[in-house]
Amino acid sequence: ALERTLSIIKPDAVAKNVIGEIYARFEKAGLKVVAAKQKQLSRQEAEGFYAVHKERPFFKALVEFMISGPVMIQVLEGDNAVLKHRELMGATNPKEAAPGTIRADFADSIDANAVHGSDAAETAKVEIAYFFAETEVHSR
Numbered sequence: 001a002l003e004r005t006l007s008i009i010k011p012d013a014v015a016k017n018v019i020g021e022i023y024a025r026f027e028k029a030g031l032k033v034v035a036a037k038q039k040q041l042s043r044q045e046a047e048g049f050y051a052v053h054k055e056r057p058f059f060k061a062l063v064e065f066m067i068s069g070p071v072m073i074q075v076l077e078g079d080n081a082v083l084k085h086r087e088l089m090g091a092t093n094p095k096e097a098a099p100g101t102i103r104a105d106f107a108d109s110i111d112a113n114a115v116h117g118s119d120a121a122e123t124a125k126v127e128i129a130y131f132f133a134e135t136e137v138h139s140r
């Protein structure tokens, strides 16, 4: 089915200057960038985005990392976009990420793991609405 998913290129990957390399992987896999913005997240925005992880031991470090520099946020659209994007990213822990995935190639640790992607179509709707108005998403 045609789906949308939220993708975030995290501060580590933005600092490595690999936004374009990561976008190329999306495009080669048939995913279209239908909305995008670069943003310095406030603490409040990062905490709100990751609210589901609030009680996890890694929450504070996650928020600190996500506000350590600008992120690149995009909506990807395509057939089976949520799963396709997760396959391109690889496992959350780069040590477990398959060769050739974004995290295997660009991530240094489970905290600085280069990218975020929605885990399901329902989550994607919430995550997209967190950062984009419907008028800012250009389905095509």
Ligand code: CMP
Binding pocket: 053, 058, 062, 092, 110, 111, 112, 113, 115, 116, 117
């Ligand atoms: P992300 O997909 O952005 O969602 C939550 C983030 O928390 C995750 O990627 C990791 O970068 C980070 N994180 C740190 N420790 C853990 C952990 N033990 N399990 C899951 N996520 C973790």
